[in-house]
Amino acid sequence: MSDTHAQSVAYVRDTFIAEQAPPTREAGAVKWLRENLFSSIPYTILTLLALFVIWQLLSGFLPWLFGGVWTADSIRGCREVLDGARGGCFAVLTERWNQLLFGFSYPSSQYWRPTLALVLLFVAVAPVLFPDLPRKLLIVTLLYPFTAYWLIWGGTILVPLVALLGVVVGYVAFTYAERRGFAIGLLAAVAAAAVVWWMGGLAAENGQFLLRLTPVQSRDMGGFMLNMILGTVCVSLSLPFGILLALGRQSKLPIIKILCVAFIEFVRGVPLITLLFVANVVLAYFLPPGTNFDLILRVIIMITMFASAYIAEVIRGGLAALPRGQYEAADSLGLDYAQAMRLIILPQALKISIPGIVNVAVGLFKDTTLVSIISMFDVVGMIRGPILASTDWNGVYWELYGFAALLFFVTCYGISQYSQWLERKLATDNR
């Protein structure tokens, strides 16, 4: 081709021009800056505004953070050390560290117990969170509630042991009786577990001193530990209840449906704080005279009710999102309701619901701070009550609120990042 042109036109270039570097404004950092920060006049103004805001924030925050005092015995001590310079009084955190984490009446010689329970919590949830881990670790997860109860509340090991035994016996009874139908299996499991618990209760009465840890009363729980206890217990308990409520709401049986709808709408319609008022001042009226539930148990009941209504709505969304074909396929295989739900519907519906469930869990964990309003001493309650009210630390707001905010931020942000990771991992639609 080029030969023909060589005769018909005066000049044809037959070599490439050497590659040149792009103009400086179209390459590297300059190009990035031009495209992302200064692409037009309004954007430039926005960028400058943003820079100004960042400067304002950092110029206030960094000297406060890095100029802070970490050892002093009171706010006056801090002021002496600072001597007018700008800096935070972080000494309150070091001095009240244990109070912030464990509350003010958990026996200090026993701090290792909740700490160990926290470490074990990570081991126990790991196999649930990461499906690639060996399945045998699930045994740790199964044992965890009983271990954690024993570690945190103390007392003889017989109590959690009997509880565990009841669960195991119930499970065995269920597997044997399930052949005669799911409902009968469930009944058999409950009956067997109840018998074991009743007999075990008698045994535990007599064996008070077997492997005994110093018992700690519920009212002595406090600090961030209380938030963690309430958060984990209520989220784990509300999942099964939420599933049942969601199934009930989707059910074709009118009475069950009405009951579930009424419960869900009622609980979702009132703020958590009113339910906590119920736990604090009203619930006792509805229990048999003479029973003395401790406050933490009443609060757990109410928060679990609250969370299960929200989780039920999330799971209902997951159930509704499943194509009808899945229900019909289960029917056509001849599965009964319990089998269809357990084997076909719920695994898929729960997978769809994961982001929503995590949202509810994060929201619930944040809401555990509300117990400070009914004068329980969680981390916010500790800050508002004993610490800020003491003459030593009255006035140290930012360090304390910042610390509490940081604790929650790390936990909640971690959970939501995990949920996004899991969503990507579980995504089966090959888009």
Place this chain on the structure above:
Amino acid sequence: MTSVPDSQSDGSGGFRPSMLLNDTRYRGLTFQFVALVLIIFLVGWLGMNLVSNLAAAGLNISYDFLDEPAGYDINQALIDYSSRSTHLRAALVGVINTLLVAVLGCITATIIGVTAGVLRLSKNWLVARLMSVYVEAFRNVPVLIWILAIGTVVTVSGANPREFLTRGGAVEPNSELILGAFALTNRGFYAPSVLLGPGWIAVLAALVGGIVGALLWRRHVRQTLFKHGKLLPGWPAWAILVLPALVVQLVLTPVSLSMPDVASNNFNIQGGTLIGKPLIALWLALSVYTGAFIAENVRAGILSVSRGQTEAAAALGLRPRRIMNLVVLPQALRVIIPPLISQYLNLTKNSSLAIAVGYADITATLGGITLNQTGRAIESVLLLMLFYLVISLSISAVMNVYNASVALKER
């Protein structure tokens, strides 16, 4: 399966009791019956406990306490209230205060949320990152901590009213006020208040008339466009909206403003209206907290409209503003509005934390002081729940109507 009926498959066989458990036609009835009996027993048991507990404590269920004098003061009340008013009146003040902070909070949260949501999608890297930090910081920290922290900021800010006088000097005493009308003092935020003189009804009527007229003009514009293909200008709608009320106001001047005034009193600001610090703190905290959630909803809504829609509209020759108004927004709003309304609901419910900054909402009056003073725990908490339930159910009713009206009409 044991549940497979052997001879009853045609439904003509006799009824045996075992079919109540094994036959799917009757099993549902059995389950419901059992559930109903269990629930009745549970409720009955709780009721019996309640009766015996009340009898043991010498109490009864009675709402008479609502008519007794409350005996406590409320720092911010929109209706007449003194410590001699009844508990019912106190509860009413609380209701109004709750609604006030909820409405104010919803408005500002929407503004903050929409701005942050749009800016987070901005191509400006710095602004988008800044907004991400804002959203994550507020979404992942409990609202109670934000309310307390912002409450502390608001409490320590603001100067003594006397300082306005000393700084402003004798000649221009009000010069230190922001725009001559607003002042942040250690008591709260002073703003001009609206005084309704005789004849303010006329202004209101003119305003309503203006709104109706503006809507009619827009309809007229649309009809002429569809019938004759002629596009009339849109600005007369605004003129029709504003002018009648403005004329009535200028002629009769029934509505006037009361300006905060430093000079007339040495110790306090006179005139204007005082927005108390608790209200400001709660309002601000709820707005920025809920704004972070709304920002995420807005972002999701905008992202849900596929790029193809914008490109198709551009290919049809629509101008950018019309693309936004006619193509993108209607589709994005369908996604944004339902979660937006549930955020409003959340904000209203979160306003029950007012007690943490000392704002007298319904939870603080009825569920707090009244409950503690009278000891009427069951009645107070019941009324409190009823109030929130009514609000929630009415908001979800509105939401259902809206959802039905914008739902995709398929096939």
